[in-house]
Amino acid sequence: MTLAERRPAALPTPTRDLQQGLKDIREYGLAIVPDLLTGDTLKRAREALYRAAESDRARTRETRFGLDYAHDTTNQRVWNVLSRDPVFEDLAFHATAVGYVRALLGWPALLGNISANITGPGGGEMVLHADQIFAPEPWPAEPQGMNVAWCLDDFTEANGATRFVAGSHKLNRAPRAEDAGAATMAMEAPAGSAVVFESRVWHKTGINTTAAEHRAGVFAWYTRPIYRTQENWFLSLKPEVRQFATEEMLVLLGYKTQGFGLVNGASPA
DSSP states (O other), X not given: OOHHHHOOSSOOOOOOOXXXXXXXXXXXXXXXXXSSSOHHHHHHHHXXXXXXXXXXXXTTOOBOOTTBOTTOOOXXXXXXXXXXXXXXXXXXXXXXXXXXXXXXXXXXXXXXXXXXXXXXXXXXXXXXXXXXXXXXXXXXXXXXXXXXXXXXXXXXXXXXXOEEETTGGGGOSOOOGGGTTOOOEEOOBOTTOEEEEETTSXXXXXXXXXXXXXXXXXXXXXXXXXXXXXXXXXXXXXXXHHHTOOHHHHHHTTSSOSSSSOBTTBOOO
16 A cells, blocks of 8 residues: 555544544544643743743753755753752643553653753754654564654744654555655644654654744653663753652653663663
8 A cells, every 4th residue: 555545635534532642643643632732731841841941041051953955053951850940740641641652652762851842033943853763673563662742832834844744654664765855744833732643654844934933842752662862861850749649750750660771670660
């Protein structure tokens, strides 16, 4: 079956129902969950992220992502937001996010990273990719990881909303050079929404065509427990996050383990 035959005509309708969301992920590669962050939590998360981004710029610590185009400097990546402000714990360990992790990846699982992407006016497009490039092909029949993308601003086609090739996960491979021009659809969603997508679906940051609008998203990345985390939590995590972590958080951060990551044959927590 060709990519065109696998590609749905539109992205899924937002849903708060886990089972419908899982059906959407099987069909489209992604699910849209509305209204997960509201009121003060959304406001605090947005302010904390833009504050961290500004701090990085002021201290010349601003970083970019390896899949950004070299000529485009309009994206800013903020790494390890879990150590930047406690509000990001509310995202990384949100009950809905963990519910999808348990359903898609099983348990235990790992939080590989939680970082943010801020797309600025005039660019921002990313190379078309799948997040499962860490696994050699041929890929296993089930996804090895998943992302929960938290929309801290409205995601619109104009401001560079993430673009997906819906159904591409069914090809079970990464995009190749000849796939660079594959048709994509902008994942438009209001601030406070979360987009759950499995690691095989092809996607990229869209082009921000606005004159003065920024678009911020926080991406929590989870994998099955056999994979190394993208962020080395043992070196980079603020001590108080570990100190006050719940049992579930300790599992996702790799401190409470089974079979792997042991210390003298026992789980470190």
